Amino acid sequence: MPKTKFLPKPTPETQPFWDAAARGELHIQRCATTGRFFFHPRPCSPFVFDGEVEWVKVSGDATLHSYNINHRPAWGFEDETPYAIAVVELAEGPRMMTNIVGIDNTPENLVLDMPLKVGFQDRDGVVVPVFAPAEVTA
Numbered sequence: 001m002p003k004t005k006f007l008p009k010p011t012p013e014t015q016p017f018w019d020a021a022a023r024g025e026l027h028i029q030r031c032a033t034t035g036r037f038f039f040h041p042r043p044c045s046p047f048v049f050d051g052e053v054e055w056v057k058v059s060g061d062a063t064l065h066s067y068n069i070n071h072r073p074a075w076g077f078e079d080e081t082p083y084a085i086a087v088v089e090l091a092e093g094p095r096m097m098t099n100i101v102g103i104d105n106t107p108e109n110l111v112l113d114m115p116l117k118v119g120f121q122d123r124d125g126v127v128v129p130v131f132a133p134a135e136v137t138a
Contacts, residue, residue, distance in 0.1 A: 005076030007126045014041045016055045021127045026060045026118045028094060029053045039094035060118030062088040062131055065095055069105050082106075088116055088131050102132030 010018045020027035030037045031045035032052040038045075045051030067086040070077075077083065084100040101119065103109045115134035120127050 005123055006074060007124060008128065013043055017041055018126070020055070020057070021120055021129055024120050024127075025057050026129055027055045027057050028090070028092065028096075030056045037090070037092040037094050039090070039096050058090060058092050061091040061134070062116040062118065064100070064110060064112055064114045064116060064131075065089045066112070067100065067110050069107070069110070084110055086110075086131070096129075098128075099130045100132065101130045 008014075008018070017027055028037055028039045029041055030053065031047045032054050033045065033048045034051075036047050037056070037058070038047070042053070045053050065087045067084045069082050069084055071082045073081045073083070082105050084105040085097065086100050087095050087097055089095045100110060100116070101121070116131040117134045118129050119132055121130050
């Protein structure tokens with residue numbers, strides 16, 4: 001059996017996120033009542049009971065909140081080790097899980113709170129957001 005990467009599967013709630021990523025844009029949701037951003041996508045606001053949400057293009061600026069350097073790859077990632085599985089905090093507030101690219105993934109290079117910038121990678125037809133140090137193009 002061939003080893004292929006596990007890829008995200010868009011749902012009706014997440015489709016706008018993936019459509020924006022395919023265009024090279026990072027979009028997240030915002031509560032229409034409070035104006036607060038949140039991530040992961042959902043059908044209603046987590047801040048207001050049954051509150052409406054809107055999709056908004058965000059800056060793509062972030063900081064490194066946490067990470068794990070993976071030396072034992074998942075299927076399909078054998079040629080990419082070591083790689084960082086990271087949690088970044090977007091400038092707009094929410095945190096999201098991603099990969100760090102553009103630098104060697106070592107503890108010396110992955111400094112908590114370092115500034116990051118979003119980039120996009122096509123993974124077998126699904127474009128995913130990834131982050132690189134702000135001075136490196138993702």
